[in-house]
Amino acid sequence: MVCTDGYAPREPCGRQFPMRNEICASSEAGEPKASCSDGYVPRGGEVKYNLETRCEKCRLRVKCDQSWCGLTEHKVNFAVLQSSCVKCQNEELTKDSKCNSCGSRCDTCSVLRKKLIPLPCENRCGFRQRVFRGKDVPQQFCSHIMTPCYKNTVMAHNAKGFDNYPILNCLLEKHGVKPNKIIVDGSKINYMHVSKGLDLTFLDSLNFIQMKLSKIPECFGLREVTKGYFPHLFNTGKSIVSRSVSRYTENQRSCICTDSNRSMIGTWCIPELELARSKGYRILKIYEIYNIAETKIYDRQTGKGGLFDGYVNLFLKLKQEASGFPSECETEQQKMDYIADYAKKEGILLDYDKIRKNPGLRNLAKICLNSFWGKFGQRLNMKQTTFFTENEADKFFQLLSDPKKDVRDFHIINKNTVKTEHFDYPSFIPIDYSTNVFIASFTTCWARISLYKVLEKTDENALYVDTDSVIFVDRNKEITNTLPIGNYLGELTNEISTEVGYITHFVSGSPEITPTRWYQERKSVK
Numbered sequence: 112m113v114c115t116d117g118y119a120p121r122e123p124c125g126r127q128f129p130m131r132n133e134i135c136a137s138s139e140a141g142e143p144k145a146s147c148s149d150g151y152v153p154r155g156g157e158v159k160y161n162l163e164t165r166c167e168k169c170r171l172r173v174k175c176d177q178s179w180c181g182l183t184e185h186k187v188n189f190a191v192l193q194s195s196c197v198k199c200q201n202e203e204l205t206k207d208s209k210c211n212s213c214g215s216r217c218d219t220c221s222v223l224r225k226k227l228i229p230l231p232c233e234n235r236c237g238f239r240q241r242v243f244r245g246k247d248v249p250q251q252f253c254s255h256i257m258t259p260c261y262k263n264t265v266m267a268h269n270a271k272g273f274d275n276y277p278i279l280n281c282l283l284e285k286h287g288v289k290p291n292k293i294i295v296d297g298s299k300i301n302y303m304h305v306s307k308g309l310d311l312t313f314l315d316s317l318n319f320i321q322m323k324l325s326k327i328p329e330c331f332g333l334r335e336v337t338k339g340y341f342p343h344l345f346n347t348g349k350s351i352v353s354r355s356v357s358r359y360t361e362n363q364r365s366c367i368c369t370d371s372n373r374s375m376i377g378t379w380c381i382p383e384l385e386l387a388r389s390k391g392y393r394i395l396k397i398y399e400i401y402n403i404a405e406t407k408i409y410d411r412q413t414g415k416g417g418l419f420d421g422y423v424n425l426f427l428k429l430k431q432e433a434s435g436f437p438s439e440c441e442t443e444q445q446k447m448d449y450i451a452d453y454a455k456k457e458g459i460l461l462d463y464d465k466i467r468k469n470p471g472l473r474n475l476a477k478i479c480l481n482s483f484w485g486k487f488g489q490r491l492n493m494k495q496t497t498f499f500t501e502n503e504a505d506k507f508f509q510l511l512s513d514p515k516k517d518v519r520d521f522h523i524i525n526k527n528t529v530k531t532e533h534f535d536y537p538s539f540i541p542i543d544y545s546t547n548v549f550i551a552s553f554t555t556c557w558a559r560i561s562l563y564k565v566l567e568k569t570d571e572n573a574l575y576v577d578t579d580s581v582i583f584v585d586r587n588k589e590i591t592n593t594l595p596i597g598n599y600l601g602e603l604t605n606e607i608s609t610e611v612g613y614i615t616h617f618v619s620g621s622p623e624i625t626p627t628r629w630y631q632e633r634k635s636v637k
Contacts, residue, residue, distance in 0.1 A: 186246070186277075187249050187277045188248055189242075189244055190242075190248050190249075191240065191241070191243075192242075192252065192256070193239060194214060194215070195239070196212045196213035198213075199212070199213065199239065208238070208239040209237035213260070213261075214237035214238050215237065215238045215239075215241050216236050217236050220236050243255075248277075249277040249278060249280065250281050252278070253281045253282060253286060256311065257286065257288075257309055263310065263311075265311060265314070266315070267313075267315065267316065268324050268327075269317060270315040270316070271301050271315040272299060276300065278303075278313060279293075279300065279303065283498075288305060288307055289498035289500060289528060290305050291305065291306045291307070291498075292304040293498075294496070295494060301315060302318075319478070320474070320478070321478070322474070329470060330471055330474050331470060370395070380552055382556055382557070382560060383556050383559065383560065401549065411457070411458070419483070423480065424457075424458070426476045426479045426480050427457070427459060427480065428461065429476040430473055430477055430480065431598070432461055432462060432465045432466050432467075433467075433468070433473035434468065434473055435467055436466055437449060446463070446466075450463060457599055484554040484555065485551070486545060487548065487551040488551030488552070489543070489546050491541065491546065492534055492535050492540050493534075494533070494534055495532070495533055496530060496531070497533070498530050498531075499530075499531065500527055501526075501528075507529060515536055516534070516535065517533055517534045518532070519533060519534065561601070562576065562581070565603070568593055568594060569581060569583040572590060575617070582619075
Protein backbone atom coordinates (compact mmCIF):
# COMPACT_ATOMS: atom_id res chain seq x y z
CA MET A 112 0.00 0.00 0.00
CA VAL A 113 1.12 3.57 -0.71
CA CYS A 114 -0.37 6.98 0.02
CA THR A 115 -1.87 9.26 -2.60
CA ASP A 116 1.42 11.09 -2.96
CA GLY A 117 3.42 7.94 -3.64
CA TYR A 118 4.95 7.32 -0.21
CA ALA A 119 5.26 3.86 1.27
CA PRO A 120 3.32 3.07 4.48
CA ARG A 121 5.08 3.87 7.78
CA GLU A 122 7.72 5.88 5.91
CA PRO A 123 8.69 9.54 6.53
CA CYS A 124 6.98 11.92 4.14
CA GLY A 125 9.54 14.45 2.91
CA ARG A 126 7.17 17.08 1.58
CA GLN A 127 4.44 17.23 4.24
CA PHE A 128 6.50 16.37 7.31
CA PRO A 129 10.01 17.78 7.61
CA MET A 130 10.65 15.71 10.75
CA ARG A 131 12.22 12.32 10.00
CA ASN A 132 10.17 10.54 12.67
CA GLU A 133 6.81 11.51 11.22
CA ILE A 134 4.83 9.57 8.64
CA CYS A 135 2.46 10.63 5.90
CA ALA A 136 -1.04 11.25 7.30
CA SER A 137 -2.80 9.86 4.24
CA SER A 138 -0.80 6.65 4.20
CA GLU A 139 -2.62 3.48 5.19
CA ALA A 140 -0.78 1.27 7.63
CA GLY A 141 -0.71 -2.44 7.19
CA GLU A 142 1.33 -4.35 4.61
CA PRO A 143 5.06 -4.73 5.18
CA LYS A 144 7.60 -3.52 2.69
CA ALA A 145 7.69 -5.72 -0.40
CA SER A 146 8.79 -5.40 -4.00
CA CYS A 147 6.34 -4.85 -6.84
CA SER A 148 6.28 -6.89 -10.03
CA ASP A 149 8.95 -4.64 -11.55
CA GLY A 150 11.29 -4.97 -8.58
CA TYR A 151 10.75 -1.65 -6.75
CA VAL A 152 10.79 -1.59 -2.94
CA PRO A 153 10.39 1.19 -0.36
CA ARG A 154 13.49 2.33 1.50
CA GLY A 155 13.09 3.43 5.10
CA GLY A 156 14.30 6.77 6.45
CA GLU A 157 14.68 8.57 3.11
CA VAL A 158 12.68 11.20 1.32
CA LYS A 159 10.96 10.19 -1.86
CA TYR A 160 12.74 10.43 -5.19
CA ASN A 161 11.53 12.42 -8.17
CA LEU A 162 9.02 10.97 -10.62
CA GLU A 163 11.71 9.68 -12.99
CA THR A 164 13.16 7.29 -10.41
CA ARG A 165 10.05 5.62 -9.06
CA CYS A 166 7.85 2.88 -10.45
CA GLU A 167 4.88 4.08 -12.47
CA LYS A 168 2.77 1.08 -11.43
CA CYS A 169 3.08 0.99 -7.65
CA ARG A 170 4.83 4.38 -7.14
CA LEU A 171 7.36 2.86 -4.75
CA ARG A 172 10.74 4.46 -4.84
CA VAL A 173 13.80 2.20 -4.81
CA LYS A 174 14.91 -0.47 -7.24
CA CYS A 175 15.50 -3.86 -5.67
CA ASP A 176 18.97 -5.42 -5.89
CA GLN A 177 18.00 -8.97 -4.94
CA SER A 178 19.07 -11.81 -7.24
CA TRP A 179 15.49 -12.99 -7.67
CA CYS A 180 14.27 -9.55 -8.70
CA GLY A 181 13.12 -9.17 -12.28
CA LEU A 182 15.23 -6.06 -12.76
CA THR A 183 18.46 -8.00 -12.18
CA GLU A 184 17.89 -10.65 -14.84
CA HIS A 185 20.61 -11.19 -17.42
CA LYS A 186 19.74 -8.99 -20.40
CA VAL A 187 21.59 -8.88 -23.69
CA ASN A 188 23.22 -5.51 -24.37
CA PHE A 189 25.81 -6.45 -26.98
CA ALA A 190 25.76 -8.84 -29.94
CA VAL A 191 27.86 -9.36 -33.06
CA LEU A 192 26.42 -10.86 -36.26
CA GLN A 193 28.79 -12.22 -38.92
CA SER A 194 27.47 -13.61 -42.20
CA SER A 195 29.05 -16.08 -44.62
CA CYS A 196 28.01 -17.81 -47.84
CA VAL A 197 29.60 -19.98 -50.54
CA LYS A 198 30.87 -16.88 -52.34
CA CYS A 199 32.72 -15.31 -49.43
CA GLN A 200 33.41 -18.18 -47.01
CA ASN A 201 37.11 -18.34 -47.92
CA GLU A 202 37.68 -14.59 -47.65
CA GLU A 203 39.00 -12.93 -44.51
CA LEU A 204 36.24 -11.40 -42.40
CA THR A 205 36.95 -7.95 -40.97
CA LYS A 206 34.71 -5.13 -39.82
CA ASP A 207 34.80 -3.66 -43.35
CA SER A 208 34.28 -6.93 -45.27
CA LYS A 209 31.43 -6.90 -47.77
CA CYS A 210 29.44 -9.44 -49.77
CA ASN A 211 26.60 -8.67 -52.17
CA SER A 212 24.96 -12.04 -51.46
CA CYS A 213 24.93 -12.43 -47.67
CA GLY A 214 25.82 -8.90 -46.57
CA SER A 215 23.43 -6.62 -44.69
CA ARG A 216 20.84 -4.38 -46.33
CA CYS A 217 19.80 -0.87 -45.38
CA ASP A 218 16.14 -0.01 -44.82
CA THR A 219 15.70 0.98 -48.46
CA CYS A 220 17.42 -2.02 -50.04
CA SER A 221 15.76 -4.56 -47.73
CA VAL A 222 12.32 -3.99 -49.28
CA LEU A 223 11.28 -6.67 -51.76
CA ARG A 224 10.50 -5.50 -55.26
CA LYS A 225 8.28 -7.93 -57.12
CA LYS A 226 9.50 -10.72 -54.80
CA LEU A 227 13.11 -10.00 -55.73
CA ILE A 228 15.82 -8.89 -53.33
CA PRO A 229 17.42 -5.72 -54.73
CA LEU A 230 21.17 -5.40 -55.09
CA PRO A 231 22.82 -3.66 -52.13
CA CYS A 232 23.79 -0.03 -52.39
CA GLU A 233 27.46 0.82 -52.29
CA ASN A 234 27.72 2.85 -49.11
CA ARG A 235 25.29 1.43 -46.53
CA CYS A 236 24.84 -2.21 -47.59
CA GLY A 237 26.80 -5.41 -48.01
CA PHE A 238 28.63 -5.50 -44.67
CA ARG A 239 29.28 -9.02 -43.38
CA GLN A 240 29.58 -7.89 -39.76
CA ARG A 241 27.00 -5.98 -37.77
CA VAL A 242 27.33 -4.91 -34.14
CA PHE A 243 24.25 -4.33 -31.97
CA ARG A 244 24.39 -2.34 -28.73
CA GLY A 245 21.90 -1.00 -26.23
CA LYS A 246 18.94 -2.15 -24.17
CA ASP A 247 16.96 -3.65 -27.07
CA VAL A 248 19.70 -5.79 -28.65
CA PRO A 249 17.49 -8.91 -29.13
CA GLN A 250 14.88 -6.84 -30.95
CA GLN A 251 17.53 -5.18 -33.13
CA PHE A 252 19.07 -8.56 -33.90
CA CYS A 253 15.77 -10.28 -34.76
CA SER A 254 14.55 -7.34 -36.85
CA HIS A 255 17.79 -7.48 -38.81
CA ILE A 256 17.87 -11.22 -39.55
CA MET A 257 14.15 -11.31 -40.41
CA THR A 258 14.79 -9.30 -43.58
CA PRO A 259 14.50 -11.22 -46.89
CA CYS A 260 18.25 -11.18 -47.55
CA TYR A 261 18.91 -13.56 -44.63
CA LYS A 262 18.01 -17.22 -45.06
CA ASN A 263 19.04 -20.66 -43.88
CA THR A 264 21.00 -20.88 -40.62
CA VAL A 265 21.88 -18.75 -37.60
CA MET A 266 24.58 -20.37 -35.47
CA ALA A 267 26.02 -19.38 -32.09
CA HIS A 268 28.40 -21.04 -29.65
CA ASN A 269 26.50 -22.48 -26.68
CA ALA A 270 23.27 -21.08 -28.12
CA LYS A 271 21.26 -23.76 -26.32
CA GLY A 272 22.53 -22.51 -22.97
CA PHE A 273 21.58 -18.85 -23.35
CA ASP A 274 21.52 -17.19 -26.79
CA ASN A 275 18.38 -18.92 -28.08
CA TYR A 276 16.23 -17.73 -25.18
CA PRO A 277 16.41 -13.96 -25.82
CA ILE A 278 15.77 -14.66 -29.50
CA LEU A 279 12.77 -16.87 -28.74
CA ASN A 280 11.35 -14.32 -26.31
CA CYS A 281 11.76 -11.50 -28.83
CA LEU A 282 10.18 -13.50 -31.65
CA LEU A 283 7.11 -14.23 -29.52
CA GLU A 284 6.73 -10.93 -27.67
CA LYS A 285 7.89 -8.34 -30.19
CA HIS A 286 7.29 -9.88 -33.60
CA GLY A 287 4.46 -12.34 -32.99
CA VAL A 288 6.43 -15.11 -34.74
CA LYS A 289 6.41 -18.62 -33.30
CA PRO A 290 8.86 -21.40 -34.22
CA ASN A 291 7.24 -24.16 -36.21
CA LYS A 292 9.72 -26.69 -34.81
CA ILE A 293 11.83 -26.64 -31.67
CA ILE A 294 13.94 -29.35 -29.99
CA VAL A 295 14.78 -28.94 -26.32
CA ASP A 296 16.96 -30.96 -23.96
CA GLY A 297 15.78 -30.18 -20.47
CA SER A 298 15.93 -26.40 -20.26
CA LYS A 299 18.24 -26.05 -23.28
CA ILE A 300 17.06 -25.24 -26.81
CA ASN A 301 19.14 -27.40 -29.16
CA TYR A 302 17.30 -26.56 -32.37
CA MET A 303 14.77 -23.96 -33.45
CA HIS A 304 13.29 -23.41 -36.91
CA VAL A 305 11.11 -20.51 -37.99
CA SER A 306 9.27 -20.78 -41.29
CA LYS A 307 6.50 -18.23 -41.89
CA GLY A 308 8.28 -16.98 -45.01
CA LEU A 309 11.62 -16.64 -43.18
CA ASP A 310 13.19 -20.13 -43.34
CA LEU A 311 15.52 -19.45 -40.41
CA THR A 312 17.19 -22.21 -38.42
CA PHE A 313 18.89 -21.50 -35.08
CA LEU A 314 21.59 -23.99 -34.12
CA ASP A 315 24.24 -24.43 -31.46
CA SER A 316 27.78 -24.91 -32.75
CA LEU A 317 28.32 -27.38 -29.88
CA ASN A 318 26.12 -29.79 -31.86
CA PHE A 319 28.99 -30.07 -34.34
CA ILE A 320 32.13 -29.07 -32.44
CA GLN A 321 32.14 -30.46 -28.91
CA MET A 322 34.69 -28.12 -27.40
CA LYS A 323 34.83 -25.02 -25.27
CA LEU A 324 35.02 -21.63 -26.93
CA SER A 325 38.49 -21.11 -25.47
CA LYS A 326 39.74 -24.26 -27.27
CA ILE A 327 38.52 -23.28 -30.76
CA PRO A 328 41.39 -20.85 -31.58
CA GLU A 329 43.95 -23.55 -30.79
CA CYS A 330 42.01 -26.16 -32.77
CA PHE A 331 41.83 -24.08 -35.93
CA GLY A 332 45.22 -22.42 -35.59
CA LEU A 333 43.88 -18.94 -34.76
CA ARG A 334 46.84 -17.76 -32.73
CA GLU A 335 45.82 -14.12 -32.72
CA VAL A 336 42.43 -14.90 -31.16
CA THR A 337 42.02 -15.92 -27.52
CA LYS A 338 39.19 -16.05 -25.02
CA GLY A 339 39.77 -14.25 -21.75
CA TYR A 340 38.88 -15.35 -18.25
CA PHE A 341 35.66 -14.30 -16.57
CA PRO A 342 35.76 -14.20 -12.75
CA HIS A 343 33.21 -16.30 -10.90
CA LEU A 344 32.51 -16.22 -7.16
CA PHE A 345 33.12 -19.74 -5.89
CA ASN A 346 31.73 -21.36 -2.75
CA THR A 347 33.09 -20.16 0.56
CA GLY A 348 35.23 -22.42 2.69
CA LYS A 349 32.51 -22.64 5.32
CA SER A 350 29.89 -23.91 2.89
CA ILE A 351 32.29 -26.40 1.34
CA VAL A 352 33.07 -27.90 4.73
CA SER A 353 29.44 -28.16 5.78
CA ARG A 354 28.15 -29.60 2.52
CA SER A 355 31.04 -31.75 1.35
CA VAL A 356 33.39 -32.83 4.09
CA SER A 357 30.65 -33.76 6.56
CA ARG A 358 29.08 -36.04 3.96
CA TYR A 359 32.25 -38.15 3.78
CA THR A 360 32.46 -38.52 7.56
CA GLU A 361 29.12 -40.32 7.74
CA ASN A 362 28.55 -44.10 7.61
CA GLN A 363 32.03 -45.00 8.88
CA ARG A 364 31.16 -48.66 9.32
CA SER A 365 30.87 -51.88 7.35
CA CYS A 366 28.09 -52.15 4.80
CA ILE A 367 24.89 -53.57 6.30
CA CYS A 368 22.81 -53.45 3.10
CA THR A 369 21.05 -56.58 1.94
CA ASP A 370 21.49 -58.10 -1.53
CA SER A 371 18.31 -56.43 -2.70
CA ASN A 372 19.60 -53.05 -1.51
CA ARG A 373 22.94 -53.48 -3.28
CA SER A 374 21.59 -54.95 -6.51
CA MET A 375 20.91 -52.97 -9.66
CA ILE A 376 18.87 -53.59 -12.78
CA GLY A 377 20.26 -52.65 -16.17
CA THR A 378 21.17 -53.71 -19.69
CA TRP A 379 24.67 -55.00 -20.43
CA CYS A 380 26.50 -56.86 -23.17
CA ILE A 381 27.89 -60.35 -22.51
CA PRO A 382 31.59 -59.27 -22.38
CA GLU A 383 30.78 -56.86 -19.54
CA LEU A 384 28.86 -59.53 -17.63
CA GLU A 385 31.74 -61.97 -18.00
CA LEU A 386 34.14 -59.38 -16.62
CA ALA A 387 31.79 -58.59 -13.72
CA ARG A 388 31.43 -62.27 -12.82
CA SER A 389 35.21 -62.67 -12.82
CA LYS A 390 35.33 -59.90 -10.19
CA GLY A 391 32.83 -61.59 -7.89
CA TYR A 392 29.50 -60.16 -9.03
CA ARG A 393 26.51 -62.50 -9.13
CA ILE A 394 23.60 -62.43 -11.58
CA LEU A 395 20.38 -62.72 -9.57
CA LYS A 396 17.78 -62.61 -12.33
CA ILE A 397 17.69 -62.48 -16.14
CA TYR A 398 14.73 -60.75 -17.77
CA GLU A 399 15.54 -60.86 -21.48
CA ILE A 400 18.38 -61.97 -23.77
CA TYR A 401 19.02 -61.02 -27.39
CA ASN A 402 21.16 -63.52 -29.26
CA ILE A 403 22.91 -62.25 -32.40
CA ALA A 404 23.64 -65.25 -34.61
CA GLU A 405 25.81 -63.52 -37.23
CA THR A 406 28.89 -61.52 -36.25
CA LYS A 407 31.83 -59.88 -38.00
CA ILE A 408 35.29 -59.47 -36.50
CA TYR A 409 37.81 -56.90 -37.63
CA ASP A 410 41.17 -58.34 -38.70
CA ARG A 411 43.94 -55.95 -37.67
CA GLN A 412 46.43 -57.63 -40.01
CA THR A 413 44.42 -57.12 -43.18
CA GLY A 414 42.48 -54.04 -42.06
CA LYS A 415 39.20 -55.62 -43.15
CA GLY A 416 36.36 -57.70 -41.82
CA GLY A 417 34.50 -55.27 -39.59
CA LEU A 418 31.16 -53.61 -40.17
CA PHE A 419 32.70 -50.20 -40.81
CA ASP A 420 36.29 -50.98 -41.78
CA GLY A 421 36.23 -48.69 -44.83
CA TYR A 422 34.62 -45.83 -42.91
CA VAL A 423 36.99 -46.10 -39.95
CA ASN A 424 40.11 -46.45 -42.09
CA LEU A 425 39.19 -43.34 -44.11
CA PHE A 426 38.83 -40.99 -41.16
CA LEU A 427 41.56 -42.67 -39.13
CA LYS A 428 43.97 -41.92 -41.98
CA LEU A 429 42.87 -38.26 -41.99
CA LYS A 430 43.18 -37.99 -38.21
CA GLN A 431 46.63 -39.57 -38.11
CA GLU A 432 47.98 -37.41 -40.94
CA ALA A 433 46.56 -34.25 -39.35
CA SER A 434 48.26 -35.16 -36.05
CA GLY A 435 51.69 -34.74 -37.63
CA PHE A 436 54.72 -36.92 -37.00
CA PRO A 437 55.27 -38.13 -33.42
CA SER A 438 57.73 -36.09 -31.38
CA GLU A 439 60.29 -38.90 -31.45
CA CYS A 440 60.44 -38.82 -35.28
CA GLU A 441 63.21 -36.30 -35.91
CA THR A 442 65.15 -37.73 -38.85
CA GLU A 443 63.87 -38.68 -42.30
CA GLN A 444 64.60 -42.33 -41.61
CA GLN A 445 62.55 -42.27 -38.41
CA LYS A 446 59.63 -40.71 -40.29
CA MET A 447 59.77 -43.36 -43.03
CA ASP A 448 59.95 -46.11 -40.39
CA TYR A 449 56.89 -44.62 -38.67
CA ILE A 450 54.88 -44.72 -41.93
CA ALA A 451 55.93 -48.32 -42.62
CA ASP A 452 55.23 -49.43 -39.06
CA TYR A 453 51.77 -47.81 -39.12
CA ALA A 454 50.92 -49.56 -42.39
CA LYS A 455 52.03 -52.87 -40.91
CA LYS A 456 50.02 -52.55 -37.69
CA GLU A 457 46.88 -50.75 -38.92
CA GLY A 458 46.82 -51.63 -42.61
CA ILE A 459 46.68 -47.91 -43.50
CA LEU A 460 49.34 -46.30 -45.69
CA LEU A 461 49.90 -42.69 -44.67
CA ASP A 462 50.83 -40.04 -47.25
CA TYR A 463 54.17 -38.47 -46.34
CA ASP A 464 53.33 -35.10 -47.92
CA LYS A 465 50.07 -34.84 -45.96
CA ILE A 466 51.51 -35.59 -42.52
CA ARG A 467 51.52 -32.18 -40.85
CA LYS A 468 49.75 -30.73 -37.84
CA ASN A 469 46.27 -29.51 -38.75
CA PRO A 470 44.14 -29.14 -35.58
CA GLY A 471 40.95 -28.32 -37.50
CA LEU A 472 41.13 -31.34 -39.82
CA ARG A 473 42.15 -33.58 -36.93
CA ASN A 474 39.16 -32.47 -34.88
CA LEU A 475 36.81 -33.05 -37.83
CA ALA A 476 38.13 -36.58 -38.39
CA LYS A 477 37.93 -37.30 -34.65
CA ILE A 478 34.29 -36.20 -34.54
CA CYS A 479 33.45 -38.47 -37.49
CA LEU A 480 35.14 -41.40 -35.74
CA ASN A 481 33.67 -40.86 -32.28
CA SER A 482 30.13 -39.65 -32.96
CA PHE A 483 29.02 -42.37 -35.40
CA TRP A 484 28.07 -44.78 -32.63
CA GLY A 485 25.94 -42.05 -31.04
CA LYS A 486 23.72 -41.99 -34.10
CA PHE A 487 23.04 -45.71 -33.67
CA GLY A 488 22.04 -45.12 -30.05
CA GLN A 489 20.00 -42.00 -30.70
CA ARG A 490 16.81 -41.62 -28.67
CA LEU A 491 13.76 -41.67 -30.90
CA ASN A 492 11.23 -40.41 -28.38
CA MET A 493 12.53 -36.90 -27.79
CA LYS A 494 10.43 -34.27 -26.09
CA GLN A 495 8.62 -32.22 -28.72
CA THR A 496 7.74 -28.57 -28.21
CA THR A 497 4.96 -26.86 -30.15
CA PHE A 498 3.66 -23.30 -30.11
CA PHE A 499 0.00 -22.45 -30.74
CA THR A 500 -1.49 -19.02 -31.31
CA GLU A 501 -5.04 -17.95 -30.47
CA ASN A 502 -6.30 -18.82 -33.96
CA GLU A 503 -4.94 -22.39 -33.64
CA ALA A 504 -7.12 -23.48 -30.73
CA ASP A 505 -8.44 -26.43 -32.74
CA LYS A 506 -4.91 -27.80 -33.22
CA PHE A 507 -4.15 -27.27 -29.53
CA PHE A 508 -7.16 -29.31 -28.35
CA GLN A 509 -6.50 -31.89 -31.05
CA LEU A 510 -3.05 -32.46 -29.56
CA LEU A 511 -4.49 -32.74 -26.04
CA SER A 512 -6.95 -35.41 -27.16
CA ASP A 513 -4.57 -37.34 -29.45
CA PRO A 514 -4.25 -40.92 -28.06
CA LYS A 515 -0.77 -41.20 -29.61
CA LYS A 516 0.63 -38.18 -27.78
CA ASP A 517 1.63 -37.95 -24.12
CA VAL A 518 1.22 -34.25 -23.31
CA ARG A 519 3.35 -33.50 -20.25
CA ASP A 520 2.96 -29.77 -19.83
CA PHE A 521 1.89 -26.52 -21.41
CA HIS A 522 2.82 -22.92 -20.66
CA ILE A 523 0.93 -19.72 -21.36
CA ILE A 524 3.61 -17.54 -22.96
CA ASN A 525 1.39 -14.50 -23.42
CA LYS A 526 -2.26 -13.78 -24.12
CA ASN A 527 -1.87 -14.98 -27.71
CA THR A 528 0.60 -17.89 -27.45
CA VAL A 529 0.69 -21.27 -25.68
CA LYS A 530 3.66 -23.66 -25.61
CA THR A 531 3.11 -27.42 -25.20
CA GLU A 532 5.56 -30.22 -24.42
CA HIS A 533 4.74 -33.81 -25.33
CA PHE A 534 6.20 -37.23 -26.08
CA ASP A 535 4.99 -40.08 -28.27
CA TYR A 536 3.57 -43.04 -26.38
CA PRO A 537 5.93 -46.07 -26.57
CA SER A 538 3.59 -47.96 -28.88
CA PHE A 539 3.61 -45.12 -31.41
CA ILE A 540 7.30 -44.19 -31.57
CA PRO A 541 8.28 -43.74 -35.24
CA ILE A 542 10.68 -46.31 -36.71
CA ASP A 543 14.12 -45.05 -37.68
CA TYR A 544 16.24 -47.46 -39.72
CA SER A 545 19.42 -45.46 -39.11
CA THR A 546 19.51 -46.50 -35.43
CA ASN A 547 20.82 -49.79 -34.05
CA VAL A 548 21.00 -50.08 -30.29
CA PHE A 549 23.02 -53.32 -30.47
CA ILE A 550 25.91 -51.72 -32.36
CA ALA A 551 25.85 -48.73 -30.01
CA SER A 552 25.80 -51.00 -26.95
CA PHE A 553 28.76 -53.11 -28.03
CA THR A 554 30.77 -50.02 -29.03
CA THR A 555 30.48 -48.50 -25.56
CA CYS A 556 30.86 -51.95 -23.97
CA TRP A 557 34.34 -52.51 -25.40
CA ALA A 558 35.29 -48.92 -24.57
CA ARG A 559 34.35 -49.42 -20.90
CA ILE A 560 36.25 -52.70 -20.75
CA SER A 561 39.37 -51.01 -22.16
CA LEU A 562 39.01 -48.24 -19.60
CA TYR A 563 38.60 -50.76 -16.78
CA LYS A 564 41.83 -52.52 -17.78
CA VAL A 565 43.65 -49.21 -17.38
CA LEU A 566 42.00 -48.59 -14.00
CA GLU A 567 43.13 -52.01 -12.82
CA LYS A 568 46.71 -50.85 -13.31
CA THR A 569 46.30 -47.37 -11.82
CA ASP A 570 44.27 -48.75 -8.88
CA GLU A 571 44.03 -46.22 -6.02
CA ASN A 572 46.34 -43.80 -7.79
CA ALA A 573 43.55 -42.72 -10.16
CA LEU A 574 42.27 -39.21 -9.39
CA TYR A 575 39.83 -38.69 -12.26
CA VAL A 576 38.30 -40.81 -14.99
CA ASP A 577 35.75 -40.27 -17.74
CA THR A 578 34.88 -42.05 -20.99
CA ASP A 579 38.32 -42.05 -22.58
CA SER A 580 40.79 -40.48 -20.16
CA VAL A 581 42.43 -41.10 -16.80
CA ILE A 582 44.38 -38.75 -14.54
CA PHE A 583 46.50 -40.59 -11.98
CA VAL A 584 49.50 -40.15 -9.68
CA ASP A 585 52.70 -41.81 -10.90
CA ARG A 586 55.82 -40.39 -9.28
CA ASN A 587 58.38 -42.81 -10.73
CA LYS A 588 56.50 -43.73 -13.94
CA GLU A 589 56.05 -47.28 -12.67
CA ILE A 590 52.41 -47.29 -13.82
CA THR A 591 52.99 -45.33 -17.02
CA ASN A 592 55.54 -47.85 -18.27
CA THR A 593 52.93 -50.64 -18.05
CA LEU A 594 50.22 -48.80 -20.02
CA PRO A 595 49.67 -49.23 -23.79
CA ILE A 596 50.84 -45.73 -24.79
CA GLY A 597 51.42 -45.26 -28.50
CA ASN A 598 50.23 -43.86 -31.81
CA TYR A 599 47.97 -46.69 -32.92
CA LEU A 600 44.25 -47.38 -32.67
CA GLY A 601 43.28 -48.55 -29.19
CA GLU A 602 46.42 -47.20 -27.54
CA LEU A 603 46.64 -44.34 -25.06
CA THR A 604 48.06 -40.88 -25.68
CA ASN A 605 50.06 -39.08 -23.00
CA GLU A 606 48.50 -35.61 -22.86
CA ILE A 607 51.39 -34.27 -20.75
CA SER A 608 54.31 -34.16 -23.16
CA THR A 609 57.94 -33.86 -22.14
CA GLU A 610 57.91 -30.21 -23.23
CA VAL A 611 55.07 -29.44 -20.81
CA GLY A 612 56.67 -31.09 -17.78
CA TYR A 613 54.44 -32.61 -15.12
CA ILE A 614 51.28 -31.76 -13.19
CA THR A 615 51.76 -30.29 -9.73
CA HIS A 616 48.13 -29.48 -8.78
CA PHE A 617 44.85 -31.04 -9.85
CA VAL A 618 41.24 -30.11 -9.00
CA SER A 619 38.08 -31.78 -10.30
CA GLY A 620 34.79 -29.93 -9.95
CA SER A 621 32.71 -32.15 -12.24
CA PRO A 622 33.12 -34.29 -15.38
CA GLU A 623 35.10 -32.51 -18.11
CA ILE A 624 36.08 -29.73 -15.67
CA THR A 625 39.59 -30.61 -14.52
CA PRO A 626 41.79 -27.56 -13.86
CA THR A 627 45.46 -28.45 -13.58
CA ARG A 628 48.70 -26.64 -12.86
CA TRP A 629 51.90 -28.05 -14.21
CA TYR A 630 55.62 -27.36 -13.91
CA GLN A 631 57.99 -26.91 -16.80
CA GLU A 632 61.70 -26.89 -16.19
CA ARG A 633 63.42 -23.51 -16.51
CA LYS A 634 60.03 -21.83 -16.87
CA SER A 635 57.36 -20.51 -14.58
CA VAL A 636 54.48 -22.48 -13.15
CA LYS A 637 51.34 -22.32 -15.33
